[in-house]
Amino acid sequence: MIVLAMAIFPLIYSLSISFMHYRLIPPMPPRFNGLDNYAKILGQARFWSVIYTTSVIVIFSVFLQYVIGFAVATALNAKIRGSSVFRVLLLMPMLIAPVAVALIARMILNPVIGPLDQFLTMFGFPDLPFLSNKNWAMGSLIAVEVWQWTPFVILLMLAGLQTLPRDVYEAATLENASKWRQFWDITFPMLLPISVAIIFIRIIESFKIMDTVFVMTGGGPGIATETLTLFAYQEGFKKFNLGYTSALSFLFLIFIIVIGVIFLAIVKPYVEKRS
Amino acid sequence: MRSLLQKLALGTASVALSAGMASAACEPNYEGVKLTYITQTGPYIASAIVTAAESWSAQTCGTVEVVEYPWSELYPKFVTSLTTSAANFDGMAFPPAWAPDFTSFLSEMPAAMRQGPDWEDIHPTYRDRLMVWNGKVLSQTMDGDLHALTYRIDLFEDPKEMADFKAKYGYDLAPPKDWKEYLEIAEFFTRPDDNLWGTAEAYRRGGQQFWFFFSHAASYTNHPDHPGAMFFDPDTMDAQINNPGWVRALEEYVESSKFAPPGSLNFSFGEVNAAVSGGQVAMSIGWGDTGVISADPKQSKIAGNVGSDVLPGSTDIWNATTNEWSNYDEIVRSPFMAFGGWQAAVPEFSSNKEASWHFIQHLTSPAISGKAAVTGGTGVNPYRFSHANNKELWADLFTPREAEEYLAAQVNSLDAKNVALDMRLPAYFSYTEILEIELSKALAGDVSAKEALDTVAAEWNSLTDELGRDSQLAAYRSAMGL
Numbered sequence: 001m002i003v004l005a006m007a008i009f010p011l012i013y014s015l016s017i018s019f020m021h022y023r024l025i026p027p028m029p030p031r032f033n034g035l036d037n038y039a040k041i042l043g044q045a046r047f048w049s050v051i052y053t054t055s056v057i058v059i060f061s062v063f064l065q066y067v068i069g070f071a072v073a074t075a076l077n078a079k080i081r082g083s084s085v086f087r088v089l090l091l092m093p094m095l096i097a098p099v100a101v102a103l104i105a106r107m108i109l110n111p112v113i114g115p116l117d118q119f120l121t122m123f124g125f126p127d128l129p130f131l132s133n134k135n136w137a138m139g140s141l142i143a144v145e146v147w148q149w150t151p152f153v154i155l156l157m158l159a160g161l162q163t164l165p166r167d168v169y170e171a172a173t174l175e176n177a178s179k180w181r182q183f184w185d186i187t188f189p190m191l192l193p194i195s196v197a198i199i200f201i202r203i204i205e206s207f208k209i210m211d212t213v214f215v216m217t218g219g220g221p222g223i224a225t226e227t228l229t230l231f232a233y234q235e236g237f238k239k240f241n242l243g244y245t246s247a248l249s250f251l252f253l254i255f256i257i258v259i260g261v262i263f264l265a266i267v268k269p270y271v272e273k274r275s
Numbered sequence: 276m277r278s279l280l281q282k283l284a285l286g287t288a289s290v291a292l293s294a295g296m297a298s299a300a301c302e303p304n305y306e307g308v309k310l311t312y313i314t315q316t317g318p319y320i321a322s323a324i325v326t327a328a329e330s331w332s333a334q335t336c337g338t339v340e341v342v343e344y345p346w347s348e349l350y351p352k353f354v355t356s357l358t359t360s361a362a363n364f365d366g367m368a369f370p371p372a373w374a375p376d377f378t379s380f381l382s383e384m385p386a387a388m389r390q391g392p393d394w395e396d397i398h399p400t401y402r403d404r405l406m407v408w409n410g411k412v413l414s415q416t417m418d419g420d421l422h423a424l425t426y427r428i429d430l431f432e433d434p435k436e437m438a439d440f441k442a443k444y445g446y447d448l449a450p451p452k453d454w455k456e457y458l459e460i461a462e463f464f465t466r467p468d469d470n471l472w473g474t475a476e477a478y479r480r481g482g483q484q485f486w487f488f489f490s491h492a493a494s495y496t497n498h499p500d501h502p503g504a505m506f507f508d509p510d511t512m513d514a515q516i517n518n519p520g521w522v523r524a525l526e527e528y529v530e531s532s533k534f535a536p537p538g539s540l541n542f543s544f545g546e547v548n549a550a551v552s553g554g555q556v557a558m559s560i561g562w563g564d565t566g567v568i569s570a571d572p573k574q575s576k577i578a579g580n581v582g583s584d585v586l587p588g589s590t591d592i593w594n595a596t597t598n599e600w601s602n603y604d605e606i607v608r609s610p611f612m613a614f615g616g617w618q619a620a621v622p623e624f625s626s627n628k629e630a631s632w633h634f635i636q637h638l639t640s641p642a643i644s645g646k647a648a649v650t651g652g653t654g655v656n657p658y659r660f661s662h663a664n665n666k667e668l669w670a671d672l673f674t675p676r677e678a679e680e681y682l683a684a685q686v687n688s689l690d691a692k693n694v695a696l697d698m699r700l701p702a703y704f705s706y707t708e709i710l711e712i713e714l715s716k717a718l719a720g721d722v723s724a725k726e727a728l729d730t731v732a733a734e735w736n737s738l739t740d741e742l743g744r745d746s747q748l749a750a751y752r753s754a755m756g757l
Binding site for chain 1: 347350351354355358375376467479480481482536537538539540541549553701702704705708712715716718719721742743746
């Protein structure tokens, strides 16, 4: 009961604040304003812009994480030489704090003194605007997300691969099934449930992206790379507009629930059919 | 027995004597007092406090613990601690722009500190304007901050460069007197093939961007006959930020980014300093740190060639009262007190107010602060007359010419008749965030300067109404000394 109360109280408190006009700076007494905060947020172009930006980052980065992670896990599962060393090395990015990853990335992507610029200059591509052009900045953020979180997919997919029964593959080999057929008709369907779980976790986690964006682009140029959590942070901890921020947080929660439900509804028939 | 009593008496006397000596060494005696100070993560500012804390401890036997928070966490930390009475610190270092959000929680500086030679030694722009709120001295400047120009002497005085420049633009190459010259000089030195660009400014959202824009704007909007009318109408609190003066400033700020190194739209002040000290740019505008860092041979490729000057000015200044340009025969310099330096203050709830103010007095004394001002990495820039007058102080850091220009730029900026004060207003971040977003859009070419500033003006007015126009107006007038 106590645990439940501790879990529920912040939510109820936050929900009640979301119906109030409540600013800490300058100090203003809380006043009930119904759904005004929600209406204001939904009417703002900035809110829809951060929804779009966050969704683009999530869709592209999670897709790439899954594809690359699955491929690497399959390679590591093939008992290649030194695979145990590769496993440890490949997992390292996941162990680094996102803010440190972002700082490293910001230095690497520096358009004048960054090593990536120096490398690309040798091939005739100097001074690329990695973080100062909106499309490049989005691409850079997605690349960093993929670099950091693909190991998570590798780890879980590898665990899944190692639980698959050998006899199914032996039977397929006797039937002269190609490696591709074996992958598509055996490996992929059998790993579909764990794949759905991994993608679902990564979608939820990716929607919370903040440190990387905060350090690498600050949400800029303009608000081109501003994500939902960064937007909420700016409102909550720079402006101390608490009522508005609480409403924003609940809209964020609703949005993620909707995305999660849609995702599970889409994949459910495939999981049931193929597994 | 007698011998034992004699020994006891002797022992007691020696203990008392040594205790007395310890007390005598503590002047004043703050033995057992532990102060907690909060500021941003070092080295900037925090290292100056830590160094002062060591000498203060040796003098008073008290101790100071300096707690550092990342810049982005500092304001939330202060706000949440002060407003929820959950604070557990005795002193705080913060930018003056935040002061309006804190003033009701700060204690007044003791009267004894507000007199004498050390008090008179603080430049009046800081002492009488930034340290004061509603007639009360609530903080003490511990760092003087304003924007000035830094340029490379070796480039500006190269005979070939001078001849080529004069042939192209028709006037002598020299530190720019107005922003037109600034842009032309920047254009002249922009040579990507030589890894050289004209200028560097902060253009990154959240990277001190708007202060650089304000430095451009001060020249066109800080009207000498209408003090305090730069940001808002001091009678109605209507935003002025979309008037023609501001629009011209934004157009030029955007133009300057074309003469900055690649990726400069992501430059904060740190990157500006790196570009200047790395010899990548011919000049820049920014805080005094640029000069100090660039003059240090350990950090800079242009040491020995660091020139300084007051910010460029203008002969045209927008008169927001008559809604027309005022034209002047001579260029009017309107140096901008960007950021305004760091302030040290003591919260009202501190149980060690006396000791805490004493520590601030020590931290900002001419001797301690003078040493900090010439120590690279402290982030402390001159704010006392003694900082500028004591040339020997700067001898280890600058060449004589560098020191002379650097100090002249600082002092002349502060002494300028039309010096422009930074905006100080409750909910400061709410205002500047709106501005930063639109500045970034204008810099990216998504909107024109006029469109960007019209949006800012509309949102500023809306925000002012939401926060209470009368209270915001009163705060603004107080901040502008009206």
